[in-house]
Amino acid sequence: MKTIIDIKSLKKDYHIGEVTVHALRGVDLAISQGEFVAIMGASGSGKSTMLNIIGCLDRPTDGNYLLDGVNVAGMSKNERAAIRNLKIGFVFQSYNLLSRTSALENVELPLMYNPAIGARERRERAMAALEAVGLTDRMDHMPNQLSGGQQQRVAIARSLVNDPVVILADEATGNLDTRTSYEIMSLFQELNARGKTIVFVTHEPDIARCMTRSVVFRDGHIIREEEVRSRLDAAKMLRAIPVEEE
Amino acid sequence: MNLGNLLKVAIKALKRNKMRSFLTMLGIIIGVASVITMLAIGQGSKKSIEDQISSMGSNMLFVMPGTMRMGGVQQGSSASQRLTVSDADAIRAECHAVIAVSPEVRSSGQAVYGNSNWPTTIYGANEQYLEIRSWEVVSGRNMTDSEARGSAKICLVGRTVADELFGEGIDPTGETVRFRSIPFKIIGVLKEKGQNSFGQDQDDVIIAPYTTVQKRILAQTYIQSIQMSARSAGESALAQQQVEEVLRRTHRLREDEDNDFSIRSQEELATTMTSVTEILTILLGAIAGISLLVGGIGIMNIMYVSVTERTREIGLRMSIGGRSVDILLQFLIESIMLSVFGGLIGIVLGFGASSVVEALTSWPISVMWGSVFLSFAVCTLIGVFFGWYPARRASDLDPIDALRFE
Numbered sequence: 001m002k003t004i005i006d007i008k009s010l011k012k013d014y015h016i017g018e019v020t021v022h023a024l025r026g027v028d029l030a031i032s033q034g035e036f037v038a039i040m041g042a043s044g045s046g047k048s049t050m051l052n053i054i055g056c057l058d059r060p061t062d063g064n065y066l067l068d069g070v071n072v073a074g075m076s077k078n079e080r081a082a083i084r085n086l087k088i089g090f091v092f093q094s095y096n097l098l099s100r101t102s103a104l105e106n107v108e109l110p111l112m113y114n115p116a117i118g119a120r121e122r123r124e125r126a127m128a129a130l131e132a133v134g135l136t137d138r139m140d141h142m143p144n145q146l147s148g149g150q151q152q153r154v155a156i157a158r159s160l161v162n163d164p165v166v167i168l169a170d171e172a173t174g175n176l177d178t179r180t181s182y183e184i185m186s187l188f189q190e191l192n193a194r195g196k197t198i199v200f201v202t203h204e205p206d207i208a209r210c211m212t213r214s215v216v217f218r219d220g221h222i223i224r225e226e227e228v229r230s231r232l233d234a235a236k237m238l239r240a241i242p243v244e245e246e
Numbered sequence: 247m248n249l250g251n252l253l254k255v256a257i258k259a260l261k262r263n264k265m266r267s268f269l270t271m272l273g274i275i276i277g278v279a280s281v282i283t284m285l286a287i288g289q290g291s292k293k294s295i296e297d298q299i300s301s302m303g304s305n306m307l308f309v310m311p312g313t314m315r316m317g318g319v320q321q322g323s324s325a326s327q328r329l330t331v332s333d334a335d336a337i338r339a340e341c342h343a344v345i346a347v348s349p350e351v352r353s354s355g356q357a358v359y360g361n362s363n364w365p366t367t368i369y370g371a372n373e374q375y376l377e378i379r380s381w382e383v384v385s386g387r388n389m390t391d392s393e394a395r396g397s398a399k400i401c402l403v404g405r406t407v408a409d410e411l412f413g414e415g416i417d418p419t420g421e422t423v424r425f426r427s428i429p430f431k432i433i434g435v436l437k438e439k440g441q442n443s444f445g446q447d448q449d450d451v452i453i454a455p456y457t458t459v460q461k462r463i464l465a466q467t468y469i470q471s472i473q474m475s476a477r478s479a480g481e482s483a484l485a486q487q488q489v490e491e492v493l494r495r496t497h498r499l500r501e502d503e504d505n506d507f508s509i510r511s512q513e514e515l516a517t518t519m520t521s522v523t524e525i526l527t528i529l530l531g532a533i534a535g536i537s538l539l540v541g542g543i544g545i546m547n548i549m550y551v552s553v554t555e556r557t558r559e560i561g562l563r564m565s566i567g568g569r570s571v572d573i574l575l576q577f578l579i580e581s582i583m584l585s586v587f588g589g590l591i592g593i594v595l596g597f598g599a600s601s602v603v604e605a606l607t608s609w610p611i612s613v614m615w616g617s618v619f620l621s622f623a624v625c626t627l628i629g630v631f632f633g634w635y636p637a638r639r640a641s642d643l644d645p646i647d648a649l650r651f652e
Contacts (some may be wrong), residue, residue, distance in 0.1 A: 007527065052646050057565060058646060065249075072373065077569070078570070079566050081568065082569075084566065084567045085567020090518060090566065096558060098562070099262070100262045101258070109563070110566040110567055112247055112255070113247050113568050139613065162567075
């Protein structure tokens with residue numbers, strides 16, 4: 001399988017006043033196409049920093065990072081913006097949808113920053129992405145008319161719309177109840193089954209068990225990296241949870 | 247992001263907060279509307295004064311006797327007896343840039359007809375006087391040269407005098423009116439001129455041959471002033487020069503002596519009068535300009551609030567590929583749109599307010615296209631200037647911090 005993310009001896013230091021914080025102290029990580037990787041660790045372990053660097057939101061202090069064969073470690077701010085636009089899809093814990101903006105327009109947003117894509121293609125691709133997350137009938141709804149799970153689906157559709165090489169999810173189920181969490185995980189598993197590479201930051205072991213591999217951080221190092229045995233099928237879990245009756 | 251998308255995004259953002267957008271624009275609306283209206287009012291009052299001054303006569307010049315000393319006592323100019331009919335004749339004969347000359351003497355008194363009487367002023371002049379003062383005869387005729395020189399007991403009356411002595415709208419041509427017990431036969435009625443810029447009724451007047459007024463009423467040989475018309479507005483200065491030469495010669499003034507007369511032109515009068523309104527226009531415009539500035543600061547304030555409020559949106563836009571310049575342009579275009587839309591509404595409102603003022607004051611108010619263009623340009627500049635700093639702040643945000651902003 002093709003290697004999507006290839007990280008070697010990655011370091012990241014922050015300077016807060018006169019104190020230097022070593023957030024990452026030399027990390028090696030390779031993620032191949034089609035993997036569904038959980039990044040775990042306590043807060044302060046460096047997992048968020050790792051995700052920011054993988055997502056090209058931040059630059060490493062030292063080390064190499066090849067994303068889809070391109071060295072992005074030394075890229076400028078604008079170059080990184082362009083890479084994010086073309087190769088990365090983000091899903092956030094708090095959805096980050098634009099308020100008073102329809103689901104369809106929210107999904108269209110990444111394509112607005114790609115001058116190569118015209119209005120018609122933008123609309124068609126956004127509609128296809130919403131269809132892929134099962135929200136065809138909610139296209140014209142505003143975020144405040146949607147449930148948390150539905151909002152997160154819109155956010156997932158938004159991360160899919162530019163056909164990224166990797167989807168980065170930052171505690172994407174953190175704001176959702178168990179049932180909705182499994183719904184969302186089921187959707188991610190479906191996307192992964194269709195070949196999408198996904199990197200998912202979480203601290204819930206049950207959620208991590210839905211993925212193919214888990215990477216655990218502590219104090220800026222990867223302390224454990226293992227294939228997930230007895231992987232959970234989120235759709236099956238969902239059926240096992242009784243529907244709450246009001 | 248291309249310009250079309252940027253505009254779409256900006257319009258959408260402004261629509262999301264309609265009330266706030268409107269209130270922000272209101273500052274600009276009021277600013278622009280007041281700039282346009284104030285300048286229109288200033289321009290209108292200036293034009294109204296100019297119209298009134300040009301109604302006084304055409305390319306008019308007049309000579310007044312200068313002040314003089316009598317045994318060490320400075321005398322008022324009316325006490326001077328230096329101007330004579332022969333001065334007027336010399337000007338007529340020699341000054342080519344002058345096309346009409348009339349001596350002027352005046353006296354006030356009661357005009358009497360039957361049992362009605364009216365206090366008015368009688369002007370002694372010649373047949374060219376009406377031309378100089380742009381006066382038309384609506385009924386009857388003007389006096390002739392021989393009547394003017396031959397002390398004929400005839401006169402022309404202004405509309406006010408005719409109304410007061412004979413009754414509203416009655417044509418008194420052919421009647422005889424008495425002024426200081428001298429009977430004058432009315433040969434014509436003057437067209438109505440209305441008030442002049444000093445608030446004087448220009449129709450409260452009787453015009454008679456200067457010889458008659460000199461001999462019969464005032465019993466004097468000198469005249470009070472000489473009224474003239476230059477050939478054209480452009481030759482006004484030349485006419486003034488020629489008249490000065492002639493009068494210095496007829497008055498036998500030595501090289502080192504000052505003029506014992508003064509020549510004034512209508513243009514000078516107009517300049518003096520309009521300079522006041524020009525100052526007023528600048529003052530009004532400046533006050534209105536300040537309100538425009540305050541409106542601009544309002545935009546800046548709201549844009550700062552908006553940037554803070556939408557920090558997460560900015561973070562999101564950056565994370566999905568928005569470059570700093572995209573974010574900068576997004577906010578800049580929003581503020582330009584606020585100011586430009588506000589400006590457009592302000593222009594419409596300014597036109598409306600100007601026509602209301604026109605209806606109330608009956609000044610010939612005209613909105614200057616220059617002021618419309620100027621205030622619109624200023625608006626756009628305000629949008630850029632006051633939008634720049636908030637937009638800059640937005641574009642300088644770090645996407646990670648912005649996404650985490652609570």
